[in-house]
Amino acid sequence: MNSKPTIYHEKQVKELCALHALNNLFQTRGTFSKSELDTICSRLSPNVWFNPHRSMLGLGNYDINVIMAALQKKGCEAVWFDKRKDPGCLDLSNICGFILNVPSDYKLGFVMLPLRRRHWITIRQIQGNFYNLDSKLDAPQLIGRSSDLIAYLKEQLDSKEKELFIVVSKEVEEKQLWMHQYALQNNIQHTQNSCMDQLQLNHCDSPVDSLSSLSAYDYRNRDAECLKLTEVRNCIVSRENNL
Missing domain, CATH: 1.10.10 (Arc Repressor Mutant, subunit A)
Structure with missing residues (x-):
């Protein structure tokens, strides 16, 4: 009988979902830190009072530019997936993982605030199965095998408010090997x-x-x-x- 895989799953803290998504993607605690992402923000927009790539309060809420720059430090690229295409065109054998961007309500304690935020979620394969590693979940959520993932992505991308980024190596991105050749x-x-x-x-x-x-x-x-x-x-x- 197969033993249950050990999965690293960071839980949500403040507005650090981008940080959690990156660490969950690489399955290692401390792959990135908040200070590293803040440094990337400063490098992307130096000498500004309010950095456009994160929350005004400095609590997180990092944008895609920060995620892409962080991935590049690890030799990876984030490729935006055109949702008009069928996810069935994806060559999963050449893909490291997925980062899904979804709308999210903002709470202060138990009070729902009238603010709209974006939330970053990692999806990746671990020992043959794909898992939703959303930092807001109590535990990793099993999606299933390749066919289950494709069906899951189709369902998610039916929403106009959701965007999908494919995480691949630099070589795969350059040669577009994340897509089936046909x-x-x-x-x-x-x-x-x-x-x-x-x-x-x-x-x-x-x-x-x-x-x-x-x-x-x-x-x-x-x-x-x-x-x-x-x-x-x-x-x-x-x-x-x-x-």
């Missing part, structure tokens, strides 16, 4: 077709102008397509060859 090829083809359609629609005379108009990745905008520069260049070259 899905990746379909995604590239869709991107190229969209680019061609846009170029034809706008009758763009200057490829440089078209490239410069691409905005940087913005995790807040679900409608932003994460287009790689090389893919856009390929679209432009293909367009010029057809003229």
Whole structure:
């Protein structure tokens, strides 16, 4: 009979859910500390009175920029998942874990305050099963095997207020190995077709102008397509060859 796995699970303190999510992800106490995350905040926005990446009171409430910078210190990247895609396209064998961002009510003791906060939750695989390691839970919550996880993610992403970030190694992020190759090829083809359609629609005379108009990745905008520069260049070259 299989023994129950030992799971590290940090419980919620103040507004430190981002800190708990990171430590739960790496399954080690003290992987990160509050002082380390505060240092990242200062580095991201130096010489400011009120740091935009955390709570004004300094109790936590760190944003995604802090989480991404912390992950990069460990050789990892957080990839925003476009919820218009089917989570079934994910290659779970190349994914370290997931960080889910959900809305959360704010309490002061037993009093519910009229404030809206965001809450960070880690999901990861431990000894073959996936667990919800939400710091607000009394204990880790078993999700199940791969098929159970995909169903769980689909249910979560039905909500417009929830966002999913995939945690992968830097190499996996660069090569987009977090997505099954068949899905990746379909995604590239869709991107190229969209680019061609846009170029034809706008009758763009200057490829440089078209490239410069691409905005940087913005995790807040679900409608932003994460287009790689090389893919856009390929679209432009293909367009010029057809003229």
